[in-house]
Amino acid sequence: MTSEVLSATKKTADTQNLRINGERLWDSLMRLAEIGATPKGGVCRLTLTELDRQGRDLVVSWAKEAGLSVEVDQIGNVFMRRAGRDNSLPPIVAGSHIDTQPTGGKFDGNFGVLSALEVIRTLNDYGIETEAPVEMVFWTNEEGSRFVPVMMGSGVFAGIFTLEQAYAATDTAGKTVKDELHKIGYAGPAIPGQHPIGAYFEAHIEQGPILEDQDVSIGVVQAVLGIRWYDCTVTGMESHAGPTPMAMRQDALQVSTRIMQEVIAIAGQFAPHGRGTVGMVQVYPNSRNVVPGSVKFSIDFRNMTDADVDNMDAALKAFIAKVEQESGLSVKLEQVSHYPAAPFHPSCKDAVRRAAQQLGYSHMDIVSGAGHDAVYMSMLAPTGMIFIPCKDGISHNEIEYSSPEQVEKGGNVLLHAMLEKAGVAGRK
Ligand SMILES: [Zn+2]
Secondary structure (H helix, E strand, O other): OOHHHHHHHHHHHHHHOOOOOHHHHHHHHHHHOOOOEOOOOOEOOOOOOHHHHHHHHHHHHHHHHOOOEEEEEOOOOEEEEEOOOOOOOOOEEEEEOOOOOOOEOOOOOHHHHHHHHHHHHHHHHOOEEEOOOEEEEEOOOOOOOOOOOOOHHHHHHOOOOOHHHHHHOEOOOOOEHHHHHHHOOOOOOEOOOOOOOOEEEEEEEOOOOHHHHHOOOEEEEEEEOEEEEEEEEEEOEOEEOOOOOHHHOEOHHHHHHHHHHHHHHHHHHOOOOOEEEOOOEEEEOOOOOEEOOEEEEEEEEEEOOHHHHHHHHHHHHHHHHHHHHHHOOEEEEEEEEEEOOEEOOHHHHHHHHHHHHHHOOOEEEEEEOOOOHHHHHOOOOOEEEEEEOOHHHOOOOOOOOOOHHHHHHHHHHHHHHHHHHHOEEEEO
16 A cells, blocks of 8 residues: 555544543533523524524634634625635535524524534544545525525525525514625625535434434434415305204314314325325304304415425315315415425435434434525535434424534534535645
8 A cells, every 4th residue: 555545544534433521512612502591401592593693603702712714694694614625516514593483492493503503613633634625504484483484595596586585585573684684784795596515414303203213313314295285165055953954064163173184194194204284273153053164274285295295285276176066165275385305315315314324323314394504505516414302302492402522423424424515635
């Protein structure tokens, strides 16, 4: 073996043994969670508020301490960059969001941003030079609880909505995104979407119960489920609950319940990733002794591929046609939203899986039922997500919790997935 080959082999072996500093990652998570801390142990740091500014300032100050250069774009997305050996290569980016729900937790989003920071701090500790630059990012208004739409910053970046549309969004007090962004000092000069991305990783708590239930440390996320939302209205006729014989009724609720049952049945037919939910029901006139004259309810269908969601849609429409014919009542089905499924890139899924394998962590393929900034990034660049378990699958709740060990493992997987994509140039 020539000495050159030997040293290259050694470098690879070195980085294989590389680990993040789990304690430092945990401390940063706890420190950030102090901003907007709630009495019940959660975090309320709504987007573009004074607390959001404080959270952003803290993360940016950490990034600067780590020697990163900072770029803010016009919708307030913040990219923090560590140069590589070849800076003409597009950066390998990791991040998430730091805004929270009103009754949010310490981990949702924050874990993805701070694990990216911890990866960079670790590279600094060991003087690792990557081939491509490495960046961390936080996106503006992922949660959508103060301003709609959700995933606003990444959506503008990906060209899903225009900057003007996002700027014009108002909160319940009538304040606009544009004004609030300026007020907190995060309306930057960079044009959203013009920042190159070589690959994007997002580490996130699962926000569901599967990993914990299976006692698995790492979820290799395959895709974010596609969604169709509908409003369904069944129209019959109100009549007296006593004098009207059963056979002569036009009971809108009775017909609705048949459709509701079918929503669940269809989800079962398109297992394992099919989801069907009726979450909202309005019965008219909603009186105990009146046969319901009309019922309006919501339907939420999800699945892993657009084809599966389309098939669920077709099955629902066929069933409704049948029910209309049998009952003589009219059923109106109106689609109100549609989000395509976001399959993640094979090279990123492989990088996450290999990292977990190499580290000796239990892992499994999983899908995400919830939306993430990674959905929009997957339209622009090879994208992957890493899930870690959260206690009882609970999220968007002040008691949301992942353990220091779970957080550390997620950080280590992110480190090695990013290194695989960025390439190791050597040690400084
Ligand atoms: Zn999140």
